[in-house]
Amino acid sequence: MSSLGDSLVIAQRNVLRLTRIPEMVVFGLVQPIMFVVLFSFVFGGSMMIGGSTSAAGYREFLMAGIFAQTVTFATAGAGAGIADDMHKGLIDRFRSLPMARGAVLTGRTLADLAQTTLTLGVLAIVALLVGWRIHEGIPKALLAFALLLLLGYAFSWIGALIGLSVRTPEAATSGGLIWLFPVTFVSNAFVPTENMADWLQPIAEWNPFSATVQACRELFGNPGVSPSDAWPMEHPVAASVLWSVLIVTVFRTLAVRRYRRAE
Template structure:
């Protein structure tokens, strides 16, 4: 009955155009947000892991890792938090992929494809809903970080810009998750496929340790890693770079804000194109 009503409403609207695509995307985003609200454990479990990372890394590794010659726990917490924030927004990729794979498995994607709606709206709406959930997670995580001693040292505009770059990276990576979710047969496979490449991406970076002592080839990978660019940009905008810090010579480390923007835009354009193309030809 619901599907029939949706089809009737969609058929009554003009097809095509940017306005139609935006409207369809917002409808799908609303549907996914309502679903998230009705399953609160999805949000709760999504918060537990990053909070554990904040507490464990702050108190287990704090004082054990030198940051620009400073081994105090407070210095490491300030160095760490941008990395934890970035890891949190990118790990949401697995959830995005699993959600789309679940919709595929249940046949919901096929029902959407039968409606006269913009082709990319289903995926765009899903990624926008995931972005809202990620933003909520970041807010909670920032509060926890403040409780354990993290502080920013720039104005509010700069701090908000740092969080905006983090969310942009998370949105970009959600398109990778969308492509994975459309390419596998089960939500479990999407979850595994969404995480297996994220661990080397996040750990071969400057998120948790400086790149100074890495082997040359790993240091090069870490410094040109899009994840590292966003972490470096967030540290810069939060005022969390250690006193006397000298950035590595790699261009993304010298210009992290621009590098973060460029990487995120390139990832969105490339993987959105592939995901929409996959969606058009997908079948259960």
């Protein structure tokens, strides 16, 4: 309970910081909205989904991928924030206080989760305006959003580890984005995996990102493609939860260990 209390105090500190620097929230909203508009209206009429090149059909296929990309791209901001605190010496002050070692990182990731929740809510409204719809009911849609937030929380621990491992916020931002592009684009987010090269399809199908996207399409009732024989594509909800829990377990352990050894 003491560790939880420490984590919530740090989370509150980071949330208050966001309210005092609102441009951070605004800029975080602009990028996903641009992705929705550009992919929907620029590529929508040229993508074949389920044997059709309907722009409306592609928009519904696309949105689960855009949602997942949005929550994972928040990783770069998480890493940059921790690197900035390290650079300013704030982490050293926290380490000198009688508080749980993992509380600083847990609080930071919880604050990032709160910001991601806000961004996801605004993005869902924009998606509805461009034609995206939910077809399986509110309970399943809420489960889909919960899976997205769980994935975003898991990836934020990767960002935390990167932020603790570099010396400047700029390096953390670059390091946080470099690996995200192959993870998000070598997946089923924007095109069906069956259109990829044969050697690339298994990589995309076993990608944790793809599992969450596939799970969200099923829960939203959005059009998709027939799942492959890969286990994550046949059981996407279970695969999404397992991948996210595994990522949190591994990278939280590594990040807390790195935090203890940080200079």
